[in-house]
Amino acid sequence: MKKTHIFGLVVIAIAVAVIATTAGDASSFVSFNEAQKIASSSDSNKIHVVGTLKKNASGEVVGVQKSPDNLSFKFVMIDENNFEQEVFHPKPIPTDFVRSEQVVVVGGYQDGSFIAEKILLKCPSKYQEDQLNV
Amino acid sequence: MHYFIGNLGHIFMILAFVSSLIASIGFFLESRSPKDKWNRFNTIQFYIHSVSILGVLVALFVIINKHYFEYHYAWNYSSKYLPIYYQISSFWNGQEGSFLLWMFWNVILGLVLLHTNKSWKAPVMTVMSVTQLFLTSMVLGIVLFDVKIGSSPFLLLRDVISDAIFKVNPDFVPEDGRGLNPLLQNYWMVIHPPTLFLGFASTVVPFAFCISGVVTGKYKEWIRPALPWAQFSAAILGVGILMGAYWAYETLNFGGYWNWDPVENAIYVPWLTLVAGMHTMIAYKKSENALKASVILIVVTFILILYSTFLTRSGVLGETSVHSFTDLGLSGQLLIYLFVFTLVAFFFIAKSWKKMPSTEEEASMYSREFWIFMGATVLGLMAFHVIAITSFPVYNDVAGLFGFDLNLAPPTDPVESYSKVQIWLAIALAGLSGTGQFFWWKKMDGKQLWKEMQGPVIISMILAIVVFLVTGVDKISYLMLLSFSIYSIVSNAKILWSLRKSSLKLTGGSITHIGVAMMLIGILFSSGYSKIISQNYTGRIWNKELPEDINLNNLLIFLNEPRQMGPYTLTYKGILKKTADGEFLNALDVIPTQHPLKYQVIGTMDTVLIENPENSYFEVLYQKNNGDEFTLYPRIQKNEQFGMMSSPGITRTLKADLYTHITLAPDNLEEREWSETKEVSVPMGETFFVNDYVARFVKMERLTDAAEFDLGPEDVAVKAIIEVEGETKTYIAEPIYLIRNRMAGKIPFLINDLASQLTIQSINPEKNSFTFGIQTTQKDWIILEAVEKPLINLLWTGTLLLVIGFAVAVYRRYDEFAKMRDKKME
Numbered sequence: 012m013k014k015t016h017i018f019g020l021v022v023i024a025i026a027v028a029v030i031a032t033t034a035g036d037a038s039s040f041v042s043f044n045e046a047q048k049i050a051s052s053s054d055s056n057k058i059h060v061v062g063t064l065k066k067n068a069s070g071e072v073v074g075v076q077k078s079p080d081n082l083s084f085k086f087v088m089i090d091e092n093n094f095e096q097e098v099f100h101p102k103p104i105p106t107d108f109v110r111s112e113q114v115v116v117v118g119g120y121q122d123g124s125f126i127a128e129k130i131l132l133k134c135p136s137k138y139q140e141d142q143l144n145v
Numbered sequence: 146m147h148y149f150i151g152n153l154g155h156i157f158m159i160l161a162f163v164s165s166l167i168a169s170i171g172f173f174l175e176s177r178s179p180k181d182k183w184n185r186f187n188t189i190q191f192y193i194h195s196v197s198i199l200g201v202l203v204a205l206f207v208i209i210n211k212h213y214f215e216y217h218y219a220w221n222y223s224s225k226y227l228p229i230y231y232q233i234s235s236f237w238n239g240q241e242g243s244f245l246l247w248m249f250w251n252v253i254l255g256l257v258l259l260h261t262n263k264s265w266k267a268p269v270m271t272v273m274s275v276t277q278l279f280l281t282s283m284v285l286g287i288v289l290f291d292v293k294i295g296s297s298p299f300l301l302l303r304d305v306i307s308d309a310i311f312k313v314n315p316d317f318v319p320e321d322g323r324g325l326n327p328l329l330q331n332y333w334m335v336i337h338p339p340t341l342f343l344g345f346a347s348t349v350v351p352f353a354f355c356i357s358g359v360v361t362g363k364y365k366e367w368i369r370p371a372l373p374w375a376q377f378s379a380a381i382l383g384v385g386i387l388m389g390a391y392w393a394y395e396t397l398n399f400g401g402y403w404n405w406d407p408v409e410n411a412i413y414v415p416w417l418t419l420v421a422g423m424h425t426m427i428a429y430k431k432s433e434n435a436l437k438a439s440v441i442l443i444v445v446t447f448i449l450i451l452y453s454t455f456l457t458r459s460g461v462l463g464e465t466s467v468h469s470f471t472d473l474g475l476s477g478q479l480l481i482y483l484f485v486f487t488l489v490a491f492f493f494i495a496k497s498w499k500k501m502p503s504t505e506e507e508a509s510m511y512s513r514e515f516w517i518f519m520g521a522t523v524l525g526l527m528a529f530h531v532i533a534i535t536s537f538p539v540y541n542d543v544a545g546l547f548g549f550d551l552n553l554a555p556p557t558d559p560v561e562s563y564s565k566v567q568i569w570l571a572i573a574l575a576g577l578s579g580t581g582q583f584f585w586w587k588k589m590d591g592k593q594l595w596k597e598m599q600g601p602v603i604i605s606m607i608l609a610i611v612v613f614l615v616t617g618v619d620k621i622s623y624l625m626l627l628s629f630s631i632y633s634i635v636s637n638a639k640i641l642w643s644l645r646k647s648s649l650k651l652t653g654g655s656i657t658h659i660g661v662a663m664m665l666i667g668i669l670f671s672s673g674y675s676k677i678i679s680q681n682y683t684g685r686i687w688n689k690e691l692p693e694d695i696n697l698n699n700l701l702i703f704l705n706e707p708r709q710m711g712p713y714t715l716t717y718k719g720i721l722k723k724t725a726d727g728e729f730l731n732a733l734d735v736i737p738t739q740h741p742l743k744y745q746v747i748g749t750m751d752t753v754l755i756e757n758p759e760n761s762y763f764e765v766l767y768q769k770n771n772g773d774e775f776t777l778y779p780r781i782q783k784n785e786q787f788g789m790m791s792s793p794g795i796t797r798t799l800k801a802d803l804y805t806h807i808t809l810a811p812d813n814l815e816e817r818e819w820s821e822t823k824e825v826s827v828p829m830g831e832t833f834f835v836n837d838y839v840a841r842f843v844k845m846e847r848l849t850d851a852a853e854f855d856l857g858p859e860d861v862a863v864k865a866i867i868e869v870e871g872e873t874k875t876y877i878a879e880p881i882y883l884i885r886n887r888m889a890g891k892i893p894f895l896i897n898d899l900a901s902q903l904t905i906q907s908i909n910p911e912k913n914s915f916t917f918g919i920q921t922t923q924k925d926w927i928i929l930e931a932v933e934k935p936l937i938n939l940l941w942t943g944t945l946l947l948v949i950g951f952a953v954a955v956y957r958r959y960d961e962f963a964k965m966r967d968k969k970m971e
Contacts, residue, residue, distance in 0.1 A: 022522055029530045029566050036556035037537065057557035101695075103789055117557055 038117075043096040047120055057119045057128070062090040064114060072109040088114060100127045108132065146316055147213045151299040154204030155286070158297065161197035161248075162281040164190055169274040176267035176361065183267075191259060191270065194277065195252045201284075202236075202245060205298050209235050215318045217305040218242070218298045224324035226742050228756060234334040235325050237342075240458060241284045241298035246339060248280045250346035258350065263966060265370055268357030269350075276349050279482045283475060296475060327759050327782055328790055333392035341389065341412070344382030345450055348419060350374040352447035352490075355440055359493050364501045365436060368426050370966075373959035375423040375443065380951035382416045387944045394937075396792050401672065402940075405559040407462045410535040411453030414528045419446040421524035428517040433502045435514060438521065440501070444490045449532070451486055455479045461538050511590055516581035520574065527570045531563065564672075565622075571665055572625045578658040579633035582640050601636035608635070616674070616935075626669050633662035650957045657950030660943040667940030671802075678711040678803075679931040687928055695928070699808050702765075704925040705898040706872055717927050718764040719897075720810075721778065725754040729778070732761060733897065759783045763807055763927055765794065779807045779929065801935040809928040819920045824906055828914040836901040836921040840869040840878075845915070848881070860885045865905055865915055871898060878903045880917070893918075900924040 040059045041049070049058060064072045065087040074087030074097075083101045086108075090096065098116055108130075116127035168190040175183040205218065209232050214220040222242075223235040237243045255273045262269060286297020302319070303311040310317050325334075351371040358367025389409070390402035403409060422442030428435040456462055459476035537553040544551035556562035583597045609628035618624050637655040644652050679700045681687070686696040702708050702717040709715075720732040722744070730753065735744040743752045762778040777794030793806040827833045827842045834840065848862040856862060862883035869876045881892040882905035893904040904918035 022526070025526060026529055029526060030533055032566055033530065033534055033556065033562050036558070036562035037534070038554040038557045040552040040554045059554040059557070 040115075042090045042092045043094045043125065044090075044092065046125070049119075057117065060088070060090055060116050060125075062088045062114055062116075064109065064111065065089055065095060075104070075109065077104065088116065096125050098125045098127050100130055146215050146318070147208075147211075150204050150207055150213065151216060151301070154201050154208075154299045155297060157197045157200035157204060158281065158285060158299070159287075161194055161201060162278070162285055164194035164197060165274050165277040165281055168194055169271060169278055172267050172271040172274055176271055176357075179267060187267070187270065188259060191255060191274070194274075195256060198245075198248055198252050198281075202249060205242065205245065206232075206236060208299075212322070213318075214320075214322050215302055215316075217300045217302045220302050220319055220322040222322070222325060224322040225320075226756075227325060230332070230335050231325050231330050234329060234338075237338045238325060238329065238334075239298065241296055243338065243342065244280060244283050245298070246342045247346050248277060248284075250339075250343045251277055251280065251349065254346060254350055258353075261963075261966075262370065265354065265357060265367075268361055269353045272353035272356055273349065276353075279485075283478065294478070327757055328397070330757060331392070331396050333388065333396065337385065337388045337392055340381060341385030344378060344385040344416075345412075345454075347374065347378035347381055348415065348447050348450050351378065351419075351422070351443045355443045356490060356493060359440065359497050359501075362497070362500070364497065365429075365433075368429050368436075368439065369958075370962050371443070372423070372426050373955045373962060375419060375426060376951055376955045376958060379416065379419045379423055380948055380955065382412070382419065383951075384944070384948055386412055386416060387941075391941070395795065397790075401560075401675075403560075405531075405563040407535045407538075407555070408457050410531050411456045414532045414535070415446045415449035415453060417524045417528040417531075418442050418449060421521035421528075422446055424517045424524075425521050428514045432512070432514040433504045435517070437498075437501055437503060438518070440494060442521070442525075444494065448483070448487050448490070449528075451479075451483045455483050456535070456539070461542060511584070511594060513581065513584035516577055516584055520577045520581060523570050523573045523577065527567060527574075530566050530570075534563070568622050568626055572622070572629050575626065575629035575633045575662055575665055578661065579629065579636040582637055582655055582658065598636070601632060601639055605632035605635045616670070618674075620673070623669055623673050626665060630662040630665045630669070634659050637662070650953065650960075653950045653952075653954030653957060655950075656953060657947050660946030660948075660950055663939045663943030663946065665943075667936050667938070667943055671934040671937035671940060674935050676933045676935075677930065678933055679805075679929060695808055695930075699928045699930045701926060701928050704900075706924075707768075710931060712769055714768045714770075715929075716766040716768070717925075718766055718776075719925070721762040721764050722755050722758065723760065723762060725756050728753075729762060729764070757782075761810075763810065763929075765805065765927075765929065767796070767803075777803075777805050779805050781807050781810055797938065799938070801933045802937050803931060804934055805929055805931045807927050807929050811923070811926065819902065819922045822904070822906075822918040822920050824916055824918055826909065826912070826914050826916045828912065833917075835867075835869050835878075835896075835903065835919050836899055838869050838871060838899055838901075840867055842867050842915065842917075848883075856883070856885065859887075863905075863908070865903075865917070867903060867917075869896060869899060869901070871896075880905045882908060891918075893920075897925065 038058050040061050043060060046058050046060055065074045067073045072086075074085075076085045078084060083099065084104050085097055085099050088096055088098050098118075100116075111132040113132075115131040116125070117129040117131070118125060118127040120126075168187060171183060171187040171190055175187055207213075208216050208219050209223045210229075212219060212223070212225050218239060218241065219235075222238040223232055227235065235242075237246045251273065255270065255277070258269055258273065259266065281295075283295045284297060285295035286300065287294050303315060303317070351374050354367040354371035354374070358364055358371075386409075389412075393404070394402035419442075422439055422445075425435040425438040425442060429439055455476070459479055461476070534555065537555055541551045541553055579601065580598065583594060605628065608631050609624075612618070612627060612631070613624060618627055637658045641652055641655040641659070644655070677698045679698060681697055681700060687699065687701045688696070700708060700710055700715070702715055704717055704719060707714050707716045721729040722732050722735060723729055730746070734747050735753065735755070736747060737758075738745050738752060740752075742754055742756060742758065744755050744758070745752050760780055760782050762780050765777050765779065766774060767777065768774040775796055777796060779794035780792040782790040782792065791806045791808070793804050795805075796803045825833050829842055829844060832839055832841045843866045846864045846866065848864055860883065862881060864879050864881050867878040867880075869878060876896045876899065878894040878896055880894040880903045883890045883892070891904050891906070893902050895902045900922045902920045902922075904920075906916040906918040908915055
């Protein structure tokens with residue numbers, strides 16, 4: 012075996028090791044149900060959940076409650092399995108929040124309630140926007 | 146309606162597209178059979194293309210500058226009151242504009258190449274023109290056989306937005322545009338995108354030389370002309386990345402300068418492969434093994450640039466990144482280009498792979514190729530790691546195509562996850578860059594190498610131990626990064642010293658390596674040992690709604706009430722607004738006028754221009770026991786799109802930056818709630834309590850200035866003078882009571898610092914006393930976090946050295962190329 016081959020193998024080994032080390036940190040997009048299971052079974056309970064805001068029949072977002080001092084808020088999110096979960100976010104409401112067509116929350120269960128540390132909003136792209144607000 | 150300018154722009158766009166198509170074919174034919182006739186024709190063609198691109202830029206800028214809001218681009222990204230430099234930023238705020246910026250730089254680079262090359266001109270310009278062809282098609286905005294090709298920046302608003310108003314009045318033009326997001330109204334938005342896009346654009350140049358060499362059979366010769374360009378590109382791209390990091394640190398308050406966000410990663414990765422490629426190109430001069438590696442790395446770099454364009458602009462990152470572009474519906478087109486460039490490039494490489502010279506001989510450990518190879522491998526591993534993780538959303542989409550539900554999400558703590566691997570590779574890099582340089586200048590064997598290394602190793606070990614004892618670096622990986630970086634600085638400094646007289650031109654490598662090592666130390670300390678100094682020792686929690694770490698690591702400070710924080714005494718002095726002249730005014734002293742950006746100063750007729758009224762600056766005075774003091778102005782911006790955005794106030798010292806930002810502040814002082822009025826009857830000269838502060842009713846005065854209160858002959862006005870002892874000073878309150886036309890009027894007096902308001906409720910002449918009404922409210926407050934970031938300035942100084950080093954290297958390599966070219970030995 013030539014030195015070059017050994018070198019090549021070493022590089023591949025490192026590359027695999029590198030991915031293996033970080034792949035463990037990878038989170039996954041799960042439903043609230045799975046999130047609860049993860050929370051009860053392991054220490055690292057931070058995951059991504061994708062869903063939408065709860066809306067009433069006429070399409071208005073319902074279930075958003077601001078704290079009295081506007082420092083935090085709660086809202087109701089529906090995940091892909093149509094499971095409803097109240098989510099708490101310890102920061103003021105992002106302004107485009109109710110307009111978002113999709114919400115990704117990053118966080119986990121603490122004592123039975125879901126705390127979102129980060130909220131990523133997917134807002135309608137500008138081409139779907141049809142109001143000028145003039 | 147100004148149709149002309151938009152039509153003109155669109156015509157230029159089509160002209161640019163057509164001329165780049167003709168130039169591509171022309172230069173290609175010229176590269177097959179060079180003829181003077183072709184040469185003239187192609188040069189003219191490229192000039193037509195350049196002028197057309199310029200025409201597009203001017204047309205779009207006129208639309209923004211003249212506020213033609215009938216155009217979607219102007220309406221969506223600019224507004225009437227935007228100053229000229231932010232109008233320039235609006236230009237590249239949208240995807241179409243940023244593509245135009247990229248094309249602009251490509252044209253400039255193309256023109257330089259056109260005039261600095263002879264035999265390389267035709268094939269290299271073929272690649273440049275084909276790139277331009279693809280880029281122009283991204284903004285072409287035509288529909289062919291139901292397929293949309295490109296998205297034009299010259300679309301009319303009514304064609305983009307289907308508002309009902311356009312049915313009533315198709316010629317409706319909005320009064321004002323939506324404006325540039327205030328978060329981007331910052332000088333970095335003026336200089337960072339052009340730099341980054343120059344970096345982006347310039348990666349095509351080494352790629353063009355490489356492909357030309359491979360196709361025309363000049364497998365080795367392409368290295369010389371391509372090398373200065375690869376170095377130039379690496380320098381500009383590096384500066385662009387660090388500018389973004391600095392912007393994030395100084396204004397955006399993303400918590401630091403680097404967050405491993407997919408958008409940041411997408412540009413970091415091609416930079417790594419470019420730097421690796423540049424090194425193997427240098428090594429090639431001695432060993433032919435490096436040649437194939439260079440070809441691969443340079444081609445991969447350009448493909449990664451296309452890939453990162455795809456990642457950031459196709460919407461694929463939507464669920465994982467906070468700041469990717471929105472989808473323009475062009476992902477298909479981007480994907481096609483990515484595949485075309487990849488397939489074509491690798492087709493040619495595969496075709497000529499066997500013909501490319503290489504040696505069977507293996508590099509010895511004592512050759513510089515060996516060390517450069519190791520360095521390039523480490524850089525390659527760093528790139529591989531980051532891109533493999535960043536591409537998670539792509540795997541999800543690909544798996545989705547085959548019907549699998551992969552559901553991979555990025556690490557929830559990306560900083561921790563990426564850093565723990567990258568740090569080990571950075572340690573290796575520091576060690577290699579320290580040792581590799583010794584092989585630069587002479588032949589080495591084991592003995593000689595040790596002789597050269599001895600000094601630096603011993604000096605850096607001593608230095609590392611000293612730094613360790615002083616700072617107490619406590620993690621093995623940190624300690625190793627520190628020692629290896631110091632070693633890299635010392636050994637490169639030794640080489641620099643030996644070159645100081647003979648050959649300054651050759652110092653590029655050692656200067657750059659010193660810069661990189663300094664950056665590593667700066668990153669190590671500022672990230673690994675940043676210290677929160679605003680710890681809450683009061684034992685109280687500020688607000689039970691807040692998460693625990695904010696309650697523990699932040700301080701609540703009331704207006705004008707000093708509080709101790711570490712070695713400092715902090716005093717919050719109030720909210721300020723910044724005028725266009727850079728002057729600070731108290732927010733309570735200005736009131737809005739008809740003009741959205743002009744404010745009147747209370748009590749005068751003066752108006753001031755406040756360009757960003759959504760920004761509030763919180764004046765915080767820091768005092769040390771030894772009398773030193775300074776004031777920081779952390780900022781909060783009420784951003785319509787993102788909510789409350791906080792920007793830090795930073796004070797710099799050699800040792801560390803003190804980084805203060807507001808975590809929370811009351812939402813709106815105007816709307817605070819006042820308590821029920823409490824009444825007290827106080828004889829003159831007596832004391833009473835106002836919001837728990839001792840107050841004394843000093844005297845009353847009769848007001849005789851009839852004009853001010855519009856007093857008639859029967860009317861009376863009196864003023865009570867009350868002294869209130871605050872924590873730090875005594876306040877004078879002067880509420881007024883007046884009887885006009887037999888009606889009583891009360892003018893209350895607000896002591897903002899004490900959150901109290903005093904009113905004269907009634908005057909009781911029989912008891913010689915006044916009845917005061919006292920109302921109290923929540924005191925004005927802020928919650929702030931202060932963090933010490935040690936040695937962060939090493940990161941910025943290192944960056945500067947990096948740039949200087951690269952500049953020296955570019956100069957040397959370009960000089961070599963130009964001399965050979967003039968000897969007709971290209």
